[in-house]
Amino acid sequence: MTVGVFGLGRFGSFWASLLSERFSVIAYDRDPDIKPPQRVRRVSLEALGNCPIVFLCVTIRAVPEVLQVIAPYLAKNTIIADTCSVKVLPGKWLLEYLPQETPILATHPMFGPESAKDGLEGLAIMIDPLRLDARQAQFWEDVFAGLGLTVVRMTCEEHDREAAYSQALTHFVGRSLYRIGLPETPIATRWYKKLHSVAKQCVRDSHVLFEDMQTLNPFAQEMRRRVVQGFIDTLQDLGDPSTQQLIQIDEKIREEPHDRCSE
Amino acid sequence: MTVGVFGLGRFGSFWASLLSERFSVIAYDRDPDIKPPQRVRRVSLEALGNCPIVFLCVTIRAVPEVLQVIAPYLAKNTIIADTCSVKVLPGKWLLEYLPQETPILATHPMFGPESAKDGLEGLAIMIDPLRLDARQAQFWEDVFAGLGLTVVRMTCEEHDREAAYSQALTHFVGRSLYRIGLPETPIATRWYKKLHSVAKQCVRDSHVLFEDMQTLNPFAQEMRRRVVQGFIDTLQDLGDPSTQQLIQIDEKIREEPHDRCSE
Known part of the structure; x- marks a missing residue:
C-alpha cells in the first residue's frame, strides 16, 4: 500500500519517515529544492492524488489553499487526512472544500520529532473519522495502534x-x-x-x-x-x-x- | 556527634530524619504534641542549645522570633545553621539577633521530601559560611557531600x-x-x-x-x-x-x- 504526504516541512518529513517504516511513501512539496527523507519518493500532484490516502502536513492557516490546490487531482476514493494541531476549523474546511465523495479522516498526532525520539510508546494520536466508513476508520486506527501509539477517538470539538x-x-x-x-x-x-x-x-x-x-x-x-x-x-x-x-x-x-x- | 533541629514541621521532620542516618539527632518543637521521626529524640531548649550545631527548620518569617527564643540557651560554640528558602534577609537577622560569638552557617537544601524520595543524588544544597572558620565550613561541606548532595557555595545575595x-x-x-x-x-x-x-x-x-x-x-x-x-x-x-x-x-x-x- 502506498501512502501520500503533502508537505515536507519539519513535521511532514518526520511523519513521512515514520510511515515509511510500514508503507511505501510518496510525497509532494511545492518547494522543488526540499530533500525528502530516506525511503520517501517525491512525486507530482497527479501521482499524489491517486494514492489511497494523503496526509496533509501543512500549516493550519494554509489548509484552505492546499485543499483547493489538491482537489482537482484526487481520485474518487482517496482519503484526505489532516494532521492539524487544531481541529474544528480545519474539519469545517475539509468538508467545505473537498469534493462530496472524498473520504475524510481528521487526525492529530500529539507529538513531534523531539518527543518521539525515544520511541512512540506512551504517545497519543487523536482521530475523528469525519467522513469515513467504519471499516476504513478501524483500519487506520489499527495502523496507528500498530505503530505503538495510543489512539484516542474524540470529536474535533472535544479535541479543541x-x-x-x-x-x-x-x-x-x-x-x-x-x-x-x-x-x-x-x-x-x-x-x-x-x-x-x-x-x-x-x-x-x-x-x-x-x-x-x-x-x-x-x-x-x-x-x-x-x-x-x-x-x-x-x-x-x-x-x-x-x-x-x-x-x-x-x-x-x-x-x-x-x-x-x-x- | 549530636546534631540539633529546631522545628519539626514538614521540612524539619524530613531533615532530622535524613541527618539521623549519620548522626545522633535531637529536636525541639514548641508544639508538645508533635511526634518526632524515628531515631529522633525530643529535648528541651536547654539541651538543644548545648549541642554543636542546631539547624533552624522554621518558616522564614518566624526566624527573628525564633532567634530571640533560642539565643539565651546557646553554648559558646554552638553553630546556628538556617535552612531558609531565601537567604539575604535571614542572613541579616542571624548576624543581628545572635550573640557576637555564635558561629553561623547559612544553608538552603534545594529539595524536600518529595524530590528526595528517590534518593539525594543530583540534588543540591547551597551554603554560605556567614560566620564560621574555614575548617568547620569544610567539615559541613564534606558532610553534605557525603550524603550524596552537590554542595554549591555562593553568597546569600547570589542565592536570592x-x-x-x-x-x-x-x-x-x-x-x-x-x-x-x-x-x-x-x-x-x-x-x-x-x-x-x-x-x-x-x-x-x-x-x-x-x-x-x-x-x-x-x-x-x-x-x-x-x-x-x-x-x-x-x-x-x-x-x-x-x-x-x-x-x-x-x-x-x-x-x-x-x-x-x-x-
Whole structure:
C-alpha cells in the first residue's frame, strides 16, 4: 500500500519517515529544492492524488489553499487526512472544500520529532473519522495502534476544548517564560528543570504554528483569560497593588474577541 | 556527634530524619504534641542549645522570633545553621539577633521530601559560611557531600538572585496554573504532563512558604515583573487588544514596591 504526504516541512518529513517504516511513501512539496527523507519518493500532484490516502502536513492557516490546490487531482476514493494541531476549523474546511465523495479522516498526532525520539510508546494520536466508513476508520486506527501509539477517538470539538489546555496553554506559558531568559543555575530544583525544559521545547516549533494554536482554536482565548485570572488571583494573594489593573484586562479579554475563528 | 533541629514541621521532620542516618539527632518543637521521626529524640531548649550545631527548620518569617527564643540557651560554640528558602534577609537577622560569638552557617537544601524520595543524588544544597572558620565550613561541606548532595557555595545575595527564578518563578507560575484547574486529558503531550506535574508539586508546600519566597526575596518582585512582561510580549505577538493594559500594569509594578524586604 502506498501512502501520500503533502508537505515536507519539519513535521511532514518526520511523519513521512515514520510511515515509511510500514508503507511505501510518496510525497509532494511545492518547494522543488526540499530533500525528502530516506525511503520517501517525491512525486507530482497527479501521482499524489491517486494514492489511497494523503496526509496533509501543512500549516493550519494554509489548509484552505492546499485543499483547493489538491482537489482537482484526487481520485474518487482517496482519503484526505489532516494532521492539524487544531481541529474544528480545519474539519469545517475539509468538508467545505473537498469534493462530496472524498473520504475524510481528521487526525492529530500529539507529538513531534523531539518527543518521539525515544520511541512512540506512551504517545497519543487523536482521530475523528469525519467522513469515513467504519471499516476504513478501524483500519487506520489499527495502523496507528500498530505503530505503538495510543489512539484516542474524540470529536474535533472535544479535541479543541482539551487541546486549548494540553497544548495551547503549554505553549502560551512556555513561550512567555522562554523570552524572559530563564537562567541556568547550580541551585536549580527538580521542578525548575522541568519547567525550563518545557519552555525550551515550546520554541522549537514555528511561530506560525504557535499563532495558529492560539487564534484558530475556538477555546484558546478562554484559556488565556483563565491563565490571566490565575495570575490575578496569585498576585491578589500577595497583596500586589497591580491586581486592580489585571482585573481590568481580564474584563477587556472577555469583551473583545481577538481570535480568528469568528472572522 | 549530636546534631540539633529546631522545628519539626514538614521540612524539619524530613531533615532530622535524613541527618539521623549519620548522626545522633535531637529536636525541639514548641508544639508538645508533635511526634518526632524515628531515631529522633525530643529535648528541651536547654539541651538543644548545648549541642554543636542546631539547624533552624522554621518558616522564614518566624526566624527573628525564633532567634530571640533560642539565643539565651546557646553554648559558646554552638553553630546556628538556617535552612531558609531565601537567604539575604535571614542572613541579616542571624548576624543581628545572635550573640557576637555564635558561629553561623547559612544553608538552603534545594529539595524536600518529595524530590528526595528517590534518593539525594543530583540534588543540591547551597551554603554560605556567614560566620564560621574555614575548617568547620569544610567539615559541613564534606558532610553534605557525603550524603550524596552537590554542595554549591555562593553568597546569600547570589542565592536570592538565582532562586528568584529557579524557585520563586516556578512556584509563582505553578500556583497560578494549578488554581485554574489544569485538566487531565488522554491527549496530553509529554510537555503538558511535565507542566502539570510542576503545578501539582508547587501546591504541596505551604502557602506561608510561598508568600515568603515571593515577598522576602529582594529579587522576586523584579522576577514577577519580568514574567508579566513575558506574557505582555506574547499577547502583543498575538495582536491581543489587552496589551496596552498589561503594559500599564508593568509600569505599576516598576513604580510600587510591594515586597516586605524594604519594610
